[in-house]
Amino acid sequence: GVSWKLPDHPKLPKNKTVAVVVLDGWGEDNPNEYNCIHKAETPTMDSLKQGAPDKWRLVKAHGTAVGLPTDDDMGNSEVGHNALGAGRIFAQGAKLVDLALASGKIFEGEGFKYIKESFETGTLHLIGLLSDGGVHSRLDQLQLLLKGAGERGAKRIRVHILTDGRDVLDGSSVGFVETLENDLAKLQEKGVDARIASGGGRMYVTMDRYENDWNVVKRGWDAQVLGEAPHKFTSAVEAVKKLRAEPNANDQYLPPFVIVDENGKPVGPIVDGDAVVTFNFRADRMVMIAKALEYENFDKFDRVRYPKIRYAGMLEYDGELKLPSHYLVSPPEIDRTSGEYLVHNGIRTFACSETVKFGHVTFFWNGNRSGYFNPQMEEYIEIPSDVGITFNVQPKMKAIQIAEKARDAILSRKFDQVRVNLPNSDMVGHTGDIEATIVACKAADEAVKMILDAIEQVGGIYVVTADHGNAEDMVKRDKSGKPLLDKNGNVQILTSHTLQPVPIAIGGPGLSPGVRFRKDVPNGGLANVAATVINLHGLEAPTDYEPTLIEVVDN
Ligand code: 3PG
Ligand code: CO
Known part of the structure; x- marks a missing residue:
């Protein structure tokens, strides 16, 4: 049988509320006019980036780093959330x-x-x-x-x-x-x-x-x-x-x-x-x-x-x-996900998104498994998505409602992990509507702010990351990176995801002073996040998980 009990982390405390925020389709790319994240007003994400390299870094979110056949395969939410939740890289469908x-x-x-x-x-x-x-x-x-x-x-x-x-x-x-x-x-x-x-x-x-x-x-x-x-x-x-x-x-x-x-x-x-x-x-x-x-x-x-x-x-x-x-x-056998470990170690989890991404932070996160591991320890909230519209018409989507639920869950102190997916940059990015995607990114940034404010109030910790790129590049490019034109001379809009890495940021008043990103996992990817989060809950990660991204140095 599996031994579910995880050892206490030698240096990190337990009982801190940890917010895990996944921005869907939020990659890192050079600033330019087709980078909607750069074009949008995103003061919260910008300030997190100031924490580099100790509190902000990039992780791989595409190709073999997430179990896809080759490094020409862009990332996607299924493999991204699988890796985030399972802490290991599985050969995917x-x-x-x-x-x-x-x-x-x-x-x-x-x-x-x-x-x-x-x-x-x-x-x-x-x-x-x-x-x-x-x-x-x-x-x-x-x-x-x-x-x-x-x-x-x-x-x-x-x-x-x-x-x-x-x-x-x-x-x-x-x-x-x-x-x-x-x-x-x-x-x-x-x-x-x-x-x-x-x-x-x-x-x-x-x-x-x-x-x-x-x-x-x-x-x-x-x-x-x-x-x-x-x-x-x-x-x-x-x-x-x-x-x-x-x-x-x-x-x-x-x-x-x-x-x-x-x-x-x-x-x-x-x-x-x-x-x-x-x-x-x-x-x-x-x-x-x-x-x-x-x-x-x-x-x-x-x-x-x-x-x-x-x-x-x-x-x-x-x-x-x-x-x-x-x-x-047969599908990949994604077993022993972090979510399952957490319920066995007394960590109470709250997860939330709106319908179009709800299964991402629950089903995909838990290794393509529906339902709770232990309903006494977990609460999953789905906010109904608007139906019958394309999201460029409603680019703010339910970001604020998701953030409010997360805020309330954090302030209630009933949960140790509060996990959300903010869909805006991905769902609006897929429409190819650049103006709307800029609005979407701003809305997601505001939602992050609301969650970080709540973490501030309870003395908690935050982990802000993404599952793959999308909104940071909205144009099809040639090998040299130049935008490609169609036969009418217009740029070819990229509705899809990208090959870009995604940011991960840690912080909050509950983060122990000596915690910082290690320098010795330069190729870290989404699968390294699970061990990182488990550490922030004061526990050591399972030994076969991809290594944690953090270390604790004595000040
Ligand atoms: C979709 O299903 O909407 C797209 O094919 C991929 O988007 P997702 O991986 O972000 O869900
Ligand atoms: Co997508």
Whole structure:
């Protein structure tokens, strides 16, 4: 069994309230006009930076430092919060799927064998995000899966695409659809009846998260399962081009469409006897559709028809719920997270964010585990997000409400750790609206101030950091760093995350005088934060955690 009891830290006191603030999508980059954090008024974060190098430093938040396949992979919230909470680097979904595809093991596993039973008489449906963003899915993985399924007897394949524009450039959807059409044509030459059957933009169709808006999932269900959508086309390339040409259209929010044959009949509704694979590896935006596909009893929307299918996820999306019950690749086994240690060591935890990021500071933080470790020791508060808007319209989001909850939790003295995620710089950064992102960064900074003020009042400690970059660079650049222009001569707006490091700052009246950042972990990343926080609670970190970032020097 695990020995949960952590030794007392030899030099650091217990019983200090520790605020852990995660600014979502807040990286560090050179000051320039596309750096919204630099453009925004951020007096609180600026003053923390003055504490460098002893109380402020940078940590890695992308690539192999967070378990992604390569250092060309930008960071994201899933892997970022996993690393922050778990204190170790785990090979993440993207990497595990790569390995399973490269070795061919994916086709030998239980999940593939299960769906294969439908290949003879049914259709194989693949539903997921079509891009090479590498955050939720990757095109090359879909291509290998298609090829492998064709070689292993799938006779009829239908792909239900979700266009991206959020982890990749807006407008790139057209190219991805063209590439996919080419691959499907090759399968057709080999005698597999393979087509795109439906589509829609990821933020409007299917990929909602944390039960923010079930209508999003319903729109996808109607198109994918029922074959019903407001727009019908005979070609997916034409669909995406035409729908993109509408005023204010973009890849993220394309309306749902179905592909129909020459008689106007949908080419690929999901029916009894079919197999379905959701090919995203990342969990948060697949849990809702997985429930709709898998649960016999389901009341989130009227499914109209509930086909008897064999369904598998690319990964298991929720280990606690065992959802879905069949999957192609086993997820990383993220065990013994800091949150679990803390409840075993008498540390009472409060966590809060608004809906769109709530699971980040709870589910992802706790190693993709939903619920409490011990409800007596923990309280998680979700502030409902605004629904049905893009956050450039409401860039302040719920930052102040989150900070107020954190402040109240700190002042109540009922908790030892008060942890929040402030979503603004990420969620507004993803819209590509620079003016709004500047407002967003300012709002997040004000929220940080409110939390630090409360820590000041109770004599506590703060740790302020981020999960990955986003708002600090809003333009696509060439290798030399120069902004890239589109064919009309406008800069190409970067809606995605970045490869940048993120800041971490420590302080507060409760911080022992000799505490400072060590100099001997120059390559420290997000996984080093967990041991750091555990130390600030007066405990030694588990020995196999990535090393702490702090040391205590005698004054
Ligand atoms: C999303 O799901 O919104 C983006 O793909 C990634 O954003 P996140 O990793 O910050 O959640
Ligand atoms: Co993001």
